[in-house]
Amino acid sequence: MNRQFLCFLWPALRSRCYSTVTQQSQRTGRPLRLAVIGAGPAGFYTSYRVLSKLTNAYVDMYESLPVPYGLVRFGVAPDHPEVKNCQAKFEEVAASPRFTYIGNTPIGTSWPHPPHRSLPLSAITTHYDALLLSYGASKDRRLGIPGEDLEGVYSARAFVGWYNGLPEYADLGSKLLLDSAEEAVIIGQGNVALDVARILLTDVDVLRKTDIAAHAVEALSRSRVKRVRVVGRRGPLQAAFTVKELRELLSIPNVGFTGLDPTLIPEDTKALSRQQKRIAQILEKGSKTLPGVAHKQWGLDFLRSPSSFQPAALNATTLGFVRFEKTWLEDRFSSTARALPTSEHEDMEAQMAFRSIGYLSEPIPGFPDAGIPFNEKRGLVPNEDGRVVRPGVNPDERGEVVPGVYTSGWVKRGPTGVIASTMYDAFETADAIVNDWVSGEREFMDGGEKAKRGWEAVQGEVKERGMRPVSWEEWRKIDAAEKQRGARLGKEREKFVREEDMLAVLE
Secondary structure, X not given: XXXXXXXXXXXXXXXXXXXXXXXXXXXXXXXXXXXXXXXXXXXXXXXXXXXXXXXXXXXXXXXXXXXXXXHHHHXXXXXXXXXXXXXXXXXXXHOXXXXXXXXXXXXXXXXXXXXXXXXXXXXXXXXXXXXXXXXXXXXXXXXXXXXXXXXXXXXXXXXXXXXXXXXXXXXXXXXOOOOOOOEEEEEOOOHHHHHHHHHHHOOHHHHOOOOOOXXXXXXXXXXXXXXXXXXXXXXXXXXXXXXXXXXXXXXXXXXXXXXXXHHHOXXXXXXXXXXXXXXXXXXXXXXXXXXXXXXXXXXXXXXXXXXXXXXXXXXXXXXXXXXXXXXEEOOOOOOOOOEEEEEEEEEEEOOEEEXXXXXXXXXXXXXXXXXXXXXXXXXXXXXXXXXXXXXXXXXXXXXXEEEEEEEOOHHHHOOOOOHHHHHHHHHHHHHHHHHHHHHOOOOOHHHHOOOOOOHHHHHHHHHHOOOOOEOHHHHHHHHHHHHHHHXXXXXXXXXXXXXXXXHHOOO
16 A cells, blocks of 8 residues: 555654654564454554555454455445545555455354354464454444333444445344334434434435445335434533534435524534534524425434333334433533433434444453453453553553454444544554564564464364355455446445355355
8 A cells, every 4th residue: 555645645644654664573584474353444454554564464354244344334324435435445455465355254153153154263363473353343332221122222233234234234124114103213412323314314316326225225215204303411512423424414405404402502602612613503504494394304302311212002012202311411511511310301202213322342252261351341352552451450550461462443442433543543553563573572472483374274274164265356256246236226336235145146
């Protein structure tokens, strides 16, 4: 990858980019063998940095699905194609003769792979000097309130995965009540929540031109949703959504915005941050389409915390409304204001509700045997600058570094940030790997002294288990087939949403 071009795209990284030099390993001159678990942005950016700074490093990337790119493919909204431009850079990484992609090869046991069709973590750790955990967040946070399992209550992650063609949620459409629900409530006010609202409100003919999954277009074409309410515990000055996402929602043709409580915005906005000022201005201006003439409506409801999902009057198994407790803020204009309960409640009618309160990473089976810690409460691997550490017995005690194990992306820092911040975070981890290897001051797996063979040594066990790994060349065949399918429909691509269909292309 051209470093100058990369630094041009992200000026904030310019000093780092130009201050680095290509380094050779001082460990008897032998190459570094790095195993990467997860083929999303964090894994690719870390791989790029390691390969560019260490000329005798070899990277093997393991991915549970046949196809790469993780959140870029399955999380980015289909009407945001510009965010996916980073895929071109990942292709350059994959073109390196020192990089090997191993798709359709899950590590540990995870949906939908039985144990004998996944590779134990122990099967790879002995064949590498270093292990990078960059497998993202595969679980959504639950609210833990009554009625959360009622029909009509969904996770935003599942809905996003469904319309983006994630195989895990290929069959979610049969459970969605799009053809009967008119009122939808989204709990949470981050960008994912606004993505869900935008997909529900956008004309299906507009979505049809994107790479949204065909089954989603079919289901959304029957949608009866007329009103969407996006609800948060705090106010507009504390919300997590960005200016871009908010502006897009307010610009949807024939969709009206129900307005904003003016007391949530200070009369004098001089003390607000630049983003807060922009959000306040956009909200006060509202949408071009007035609610009275709009075909659909949406609104932002603030100072509301969900307390329960309540069943419909005529069907005890189906959602009827969401009960919220009103909250208040000690300083409603402070970005760090906490939401405090009031014991006063409000009910919002809804036949569909989506919780959008964040994602969680999960530990890979085999972590304990490998001495790799995991913080279940925070949903991440404990680390310092990407180096995995076992927490000390006492809170103020410095943790012990796990030799040769590193992490980047959401499993490193939690599910926050955008693609650019993921890149910066990945570079930090990659620099730690390179510096540790070159300096010789830190141990790697098995002491880091014995030469490792990487994928060459692992592939035998993969074959014995009856697994069918997918190479980068084979992924490109799947990619080409998806683009051909899309061309017939007048769109960039039509994704395969089942793993068996992806693999059928390779037969």
